[in-house]
Every structure is written in C-alpha cells, then in structure tokens.
Amino acid sequence: MQDSSPAAETPKPSRIQRRNRKRILDAALEVFSQYGFRGATLDQIATEAGLSKPNILYYFSGKEEIHVTLLNALMDTWLDPLRKIDPEGDPLEELLQYVHRKLEMSREFPRESRLFANEIIHGAPRMGPDLETVLKPLLEQSATMIDGWVAEGRIAPVDPRHLIFSIWATTQHYADFDAQLQVLMEGQDVLEGASAYLDTLYRRLLTP
Amino acid sequence: MQDSSPAAETPKPSRIQRRNRKRILDAALEVFSQYGFRGATLDQIATEAGLSKPNILYYFSGKEEIHVTLLNALMDTWLDPLRKIDPEGDPLEELLQYVHRKLEMSREFPRESRLFANEIIHGAPRMGPDLETVLKPLLEQSATMIDGWVAEGRIAPVDPRHLIFSIWATTQHYADFDAQLQVLMEGQDVLEGASAYLDTLYRRLLTP
DNA sequence: TGGCTTTTTTACCATTTGGTCAAGTTACGA
DNA sequence: TCGTAACTTGACCAAATGGTAAAAAAGCCA
DSSP states (O other): OOOOOTTSSSSOOOHHHHHHHHHHHHHHHHHHHHHHHHHOOHHHHHHHHTSOHHHHHHHSSSHHHHHHHHHHHHHHHHHHHHHTOOTTSOHHHHHHHHHHHHHHHHHHOHHHHHHHHHHHHTTOTTTHHHIIIIIHHHHHHHHHHHHHHHHTTSSOOOOHHHHHHHHHHHHHHHHHTHHHHHHHTTTSOHHHHHHHHHHHHHHHHHOO | OOOOOTTSSSSOOOHHHHHHHHHHHHHHHHHHHHHHHHHOOHHHHHHHHTSOHHHHHHHSSSHHHHHHHHHHHHHHHHHHHHHTOOTTSOHHHHHHHHHHHHHHHHHHOHHHHHHHHHHHHTTOTTTHHHIIIIIHHHHHHHHHHHHHHHHTTSSOOOOHHHHHHHHHHHHHHHHHTHHHHHHHTTTSOHHHHHHHHHHHHHHHHHOO
8 A cells, every 4th residue: 555645646545535535525515515615624523514623624734625626527517418418419408408407506506606606706717727628628529519500501690609708797796696686586486587587588589 | 283194084184194194006007906805915016006014004004904995986887777777768778888897897907896796705804884784775766667667568587686697797797707708719809799698698688 | 242433522832912001202382 | 383173093802713633432243
C-alpha cells in the first residue's frame, strides 16, 4: 500500500468510506449551497453530516476538496439534458423538451443549481478548466446542431448560443431566486405556471 | 448633541463625511459583489477604499451596516426601469424598452446585479422586508397593467408575473454569469448579440 | 481471541477577522 | 491663532475557523 490516505483514489473504498463520503457530500451540498464557500464552515458541515470535524478531514483533505468534488460531480448531471437533445428528433419538440427538463432540474435539484450559480457569480475560481474543456465544446456542438435546424428552415432563425443562455437563465432562475419568488408568489405553485409560460415563450420564438 | 456617532442620521454630514462614506460604499460594492458578504473582509474594503479599518468603523457601525446600506441604495436604481414603464404608451414597445433598459443595467452595473443576486441566492437574509414592501407592490401593479393590455388584446395573452421574471432572468444573467460567458464567448461582444436576441424573443412572444 | 488496519475522537494550534480603545492628528470657527 | 470638535490611527482583543497530532476505539480476518 503506497498511500495510506483514503482521500486518494482507486484502492476500492470500503463500505464505511462510501457511506461517510456520501454523508459528507450531502451535508456539504446543503451547507455550501446555502451559505457559499466562504460562508460555510467545516463545523456546520460536520454537524449536518453527523460526524466530527476531524473525521471529515479524514475523508477529504480540506474544505476546498469537498467543494471541488461537489462541483465536478455536478457538471455531469447538469449538462445531461443538453446532451440528451436528439439531433434526429423534431427540432421544436426537442428544444421544448430541453426547456422542460431544465426546469424540472430546478425543481429537483435547487441546491445544485445554487451551488453552481454561486461559483459562477464569484468568478468561477474553481471551475475555469471545466468550463473550457467540458461546457464550451458541448455548447459549440449544440450551437452547430441548432444552426443546422435553422438552415433547414425547421425552426425560426435564432442565435443558438443566446437561445441556450436564455434557457439556462429562465429555468435556473426558479431555483436560484427562489427566496424572492417565495415572497412574490406566496403559496402559489410557481413551477406550474413557469412551465406553461416557458412553453409558450419558446414555442413562439422557435416556430418558423 | 445626543449622539456622537456619525453613523447616525440627519445632523447634516460634513464634506469629509460625504467623501469618505462614498469611498467606503464604492469599495464595499466592489468587494462584496466579488466575494459575497462572508467572503469579503473589512480589511479588503479598507484597502480598496484607501482608509484604515478603524476609520471605516468610524463611519459605519459594522460590516453588516455597510452591506445593508448598499442593498437599500440598490433597490431604487434597480426597480427604476420597471417604474418607467408608461401605462399610456404602446404596450409592445414599452415592454421591449423595459427589456433593453434592464439589459443596459447589466452592462452598466454588473457589480450591483451580482450583489443583489448573491443576496437572493443566500435566502435574502437582509432583504426580506424590502422585497415584501417595495418589490411586491410594484410587481402587482405592473402585473395588473400588463393584464389590462392583454384584456384589450394589445399584446398576446401571457402570464404577466412570469413574463417579468423571465425578463429579470434573461437580462441579469449577462451580468451575474459573466465569468461563464467570458469563457464561452471569448472576445465577442456578448451584449450586442443579447440585445438583438432578446428583442426577437419578446417581440415574438408578445406580438398579438 | 489476537493482532492488524481502518476509523473516530480529544485536545490543540495558528491564523484570520470583526471590532474596540485611547491616544494622536487635522480641520475649522471664534 | 487658539481651542474644540471632527477625524484618523496603532495597538489590541476575543471569537471563529481551518487544520493537525496522537491516542483511543472499532472493524475485520486468520
């Protein structure tokens, strides 16, 4: 065994390792998404996870590593809906489905959305590489696909990148600005209305 | 003089008071918008303002008060474009103008936008009251106005609240997620394209 | 059960940070 | 120009916080 630290990779994690790393990441997601990186404390995370602070540092080398781990894990889930767009499908329906999937993610994973938003707002200090190597190629690929659809006259002419940005903005808004929406729309089922509204919005934009 | 603290109100601020309070608020906006409330330190703000830390605490009773002062000052500027919508004007043009004004604010005041976004993402711990007493009534009033336009058939049927949310989301996105956009759109004039895209988006949605 | 490894805890430490205080220093009206 | 009030600063705290070390406890397997 050339590495005694369990924070290292590969040497097949034990049952306890898996359980506790999961607990820690769950707790960290809760705390980081609520208070931001600087605002969150290891003690908070420890309490939330039901572990002691030194115990947490047995599984992760530090606060930073927990945060980065969360961010990396997030990226995949986050871009999944975009990857799922079928270039062979009906353009309008594919794009609308993308909108609805993204909105659904805001409902199901608001903490992840806020974690991500927080990171970007603060200048993406820990995501620069991922943005460049993962997000950008996918955006370019998707833009090309959409441009193709436009060229074929199957959807109305539109700037594909700004289209995608606006979908990100409008859907994630419901997770990231939830506190505001709770005040403004007290009680009402916000996501229900959002779904109908966004459907109309993008249907009208994209219908040739 | 029943209150020696200059952080108190009314007793007409001196020239130096005005200058230094402004310096501090400018510096604090820069620092808070970049690092968030917890992430910002008084020392950073002091350095940025060119003052000593104790000197800053001579003008403001604490970190919190600086932050709240910024947030309050922000609210007015922020809602100005919404207030400027003319109920007597042409509905479509008024709403499109609103979109463009909001986008312009993202260009001119990105720090303010991020400060606000940060506050909301973290649950609006210092803005609850303002949201309720200032934002909500204005939203309701605007929604009523838009509903009126819809009823008169002057714009297409639309949920006025979600319309406004989507305008906030799409325009502020360009300020709040600037770090991401810089990576994805390196070099290009992002706001230029955004303006054209959003014009099309909302024109198509709202044209009866 | 004994012996080894993995996991957990107790007791600390060093730094950072918001904030205080009392002693200066500067501005300004009489 | 002199005295008072306004302003500024250096020297400190106390609490919070990320992190460490070493010993104790719990698992695990022969």
